[in-house]
Amino acid sequence: MPHLDHWLSTLPLPARVLDVGCGTGGASRLFLERGCLVVGVDINRAAIEGLSREFCKARAAEFHVRDVASPSGFELADTRFDGAICQLVASVVGDASDRVQLLKNIHEALSPKGKLSISFSGLSDDINPSYADLYVTDLPYTGEYGTLSSR
Structure with a gap:
């Protein structure tokens, strides 16, 4: 790195x-x-x-x-x-x-x-079709194309 x-x-x-x-x-x-x-x-x-x-x-x-x-932050001392x-x-x-x-x-x-x-990470729908599927599947939850929920 x-x-x-x-x-x-x-x-x-x-x-x-x-x-x-x-x-x-x-x-x-x-x-x-x-x-x-x-x-x-x-x-x-x-x-x-x-x-x-x-x-x-x-x-x-x-x-x-x-x-x-979290709206309460990281809650660290x-x-x-x-x-x-x-x-x-x-x-x-x-x-x-x-x-x-x-x-x-x-x-x-x-x-x-x-x-x-x-x-x-950038948009990957043209590189990996499974990401394109995830972007569409998660759109109702995320509210924006190109964002997916962590699994």
Whole structure:
């Protein structure tokens, strides 16, 4: 993940990094290897439980089951992060209002000079016909073509 190495080089070390939608922890592991303090949040309970077991003795890492688009925010004790990463989460989090709330939650978690690395998946209906089907199937729920619900 060379783009993340570059992004990390812009943060003060040891950086406090929030991994939004951390999943099984690929980015979190990279940050820990680089000496960061990591907090990961994800709605996937099994993934968070696995990461919590894996890093139970690591004082530099903690993981929480959270809905990243919750109106009550991430509900973390310390919400001043030097950086936050949000990889592909905004593409599957829900509808436009959920994405707005996700970004508000990230903004609230960052320190005043905190930096965000965010990535999105693009429309894939011309590359993968199954995505075209999902876009149509999920349209009544998401309200916009090109957005799908996380499965």
